[in-house]
Amino acid sequence: MKQPWPLARQLLVLQLVLVVLLVGGGMALAYADARRATDDNARELVVTVAETVADSPSLTDALAAPDPSSELQPFAERVRTDTGVDFITIMDPDGIRFTHPDPDRIGEPFIGNTEEALAGRTFTETYTGTLGPSMRAVVPVLDGDAAVVALVAVGITIEAITAELNERLLPLAAVAAGVLVIGVAGSYLVSARLRRQTRGVAPAELRDMFEYYQAILHSVREGLVLVGSDGRVVLCNDAALDLLGMPADVRGTPVAELGLAEDLAAAFTSPESREDELHLTDTRVLLVNSVPVRSRDRGMGNAVTLRDHTELQNLSGELDTVRGFAESLRSQAHESANRLHAVISLIELGRVDRAVALATAELETAQQLTDRVVGSVAEPVLAALLLGKLSEASERGVELMLTADTAMQDTGTDVDARDLITILGNLIDNAMDAAVEHAAARAPKVTVTVRTEPGELFVRVADTGPGVVERADIFRRGWSTKPAAETGRGLGLALVGQAVRRYGGSIDVDNGSAPDGGASDGGGAVFTVRLPISSSR
Structure with a gap:
């Protein structure tokens, strides 16, 4: 052919x-x-x-x-x-x-x-x-x-x-020959440059390649954004538009006018490579890679890829909860084995009454805690989370309490179970960390309130920690009171804020006693979350 x-x-x-x-x-x-x-x-x-x-x-x-x-x-x-x-x-x-x-x-x-x-x-x-x-x-x-x-x-x-006439035509012929030579040379130079730019590809192949590239760009699930050296969007495929929540066409729009978070916009125009950075939008957790593109010695801009890690992050949160619950069960099993050996030894020593008292004391305490959680919170996922956190708090020496008005029926709220785990789990984890950190000043304690009210789900977590000073940036990714050397910090509260925004709810941060008296008696932080739900539920 x-x-x-x-x-x-x-x-x-x-x-x-x-x-x-x-x-x-x-x-x-x-x-x-x-x-x-x-x-x-x-x-x-x-x-x-x-x-x-x-x-x-x-x-x-x-x-x-x-x-x-x-x-x-x-x-x-x-x-x-x-x-x-x-x-x-x-x-x-x-x-x-x-x-x-x-x-x-x-x-x-x-x-x-x-x-x-x-x-x-x-x-x-x-x-x-x-x-x-x-x-x-x-x-x-x-x-x-x-x-x-x-x-x-x-x-x-x-x-x-x-x-x-011939005398007149000789200069004209010389000029025409010069123009012809210059035209041929110019055409050759243009053709040579075009050959380098198109790499010797035929027009039909260029058309087919363009159609294939367009189909690939719009079909892949990974987001792709090309940013020019002037900071304007050159290309944005369908997946990127969906991940960023952008309108149908943003080509030619400066990155600064896209309404992105400051750190995400900085990654789009970074002169250095960014690898596997986690960024939060209002609805998603994005894994961002940004690579500067250069042609010879000229910078052309950045190629940015976006991957949706929202589901992965949610699953990681659930896995952390399950892992914590498993660790608590393992610890309880270890303690139960110790108590069982003690009971057996008391029986062998003929102290049957003491053996019975020791065996039933811990059982009654554990059963009371379980009955308290299950009786107040009928939502199985949330109840499992709270039971796991109760065991973890016991191990860490933190008193985790449910307020008397905690009541949540298993009627299926509008809030996804994974988002409940994200919100309540991260708030309790941060509260226990703060309470333990401030244990030298007062006994660590965390108080939790979860109840359904007409039209909303009410969640409040209070602690006896030092409280919150920088409230403006508390839900920004990377904010943390932990030492800077500890990596992986500053994501929990950012995920909480993202989940609350996704449901159109609100989250308030205060220091000291909560308005209803169910928070920290020691003047720590109080996080109050309100999520709208259907009035029929």
């Missing part, structure tokens, strides 16, 4: 054809103009010379002489030499020559037309005479009564006119 010509070669051939046609057309026009100008100049010259000779007083005097040729021949030759014409023929009205460049032709009839001149009119014509084809002018010589007494014919041969 014959391969199609590359785009660069097709353009080169097209340019060469156009250059040749333009130069050829220009030469044809220049030739026609030069021919017309040469003919006009020759015609004007012969008419001028003929009229000048006809008006000469010496011509009239010579015509009256017995031998006009003896006086007119030297006169005509002198004028012919001075003006550069090829012949000057003076003749009588019958056309008998008095002068001629060839003296042997004197006395012979004039070869050509004289009718209009005999009628008293000057005319020009191209005629073949004794000297060959020539352009000639015939002028009547009039006496005082306006009668034609002689005729004057002045001519320039076509060969002489052609020679003059």
Whole structure:
């Protein structure tokens, strides 16, 4: 199968054809103009010379002489030499020559037309005479009564006119050749540059590649954003528009005007590579990679890829909760084994009453806690979370309490179970961290309230920690009271804020006792979340 010509070669051939046609057309026009100008100049010259000779007083005097040729021949030759014409023929009205460049032709009839001149009119014509084809002018010589007494014919041969035309065409031909050479060289240079830019790909292949690339860009689930060196969006595929919550077309829009978070906008235009950075939008957790794109020594902008880690982050949160619950169960199993050994030893020592008391004491305490959680919170996922957090708090020496007004029925709220885990789990984890951190000042304690109210789900978590000072940035990714050396911090509260915004709810942060008296008695932080739910639930 014959391969199609590359785009660069097709353009080169097209340019060469156009250059040749333009130069050829220009030469044809220049030739026609030069021919017309040469003919006009020759015609004007012969008419001028003929009229000048006809008006000469010496011509009239010579015509009256017995031998006009003896006086007119030297006169005509002198004028012919001075003006550069090829012949000057003076003749009588019958056309008998008095002068001629060839003296042997004197006395012979004039070869050509004289009718209009005999009628008293000057005319020009191209005629073949004794000297060959020539352009000639015939002028009547009039006496005082306006009668034609002689005729004057002045001519320039076509060969002489052609020679003059050729002299004019030589510079034009040189210019045309130069233009042709420059045009061909320019076309070759353009073609060579285009060949480098298109890598020798044929137009049909370019079209197919563009269609394939467009299909790929709009079909992949990973978001792709190309940002120019001027900070404007060059390309944004469908997945990126969906992940960023952008309108249908943002090409040409500056990144600063996209309404993105400051750190995410900075990643889009970063002069350095960014790898696997977590960024939070109002509804999603995004994994962002940004790579600067350069062409030779010129920066072209950034290629940014976006991956949705919202589901993965939610699953990670659930996994952390399950892992914590499993660790609590493992710890309880270990403690139960120790207590079981103690009970067996007491029985062997005959202290049965003490063995029974030891065996039932912890069981009653654990059962009371379980009954308290299950009785107040019928939502199974939330109940499991709270039971796990109760065990974890016990291990860490934190008193985790549910307020008396905690009540949530298993009626299926509008809030997804994973989002409940994200919100309540992260708030309790932060509260326990703060309470433990401040344990030297007062006994660590965390108080939790969860209840459904008409039209909203109410969640409050309070602690006995040091409280919150920087409230403005508390829900920004990366904010944390933990030491800077601890990596992976500053994401929990950001996820809480994201989940609350997704449901159109609100979250308030205060220090000290909560308004309903169910928060930290020690003056720590109080987080209050309100999420709208259907009024029928």
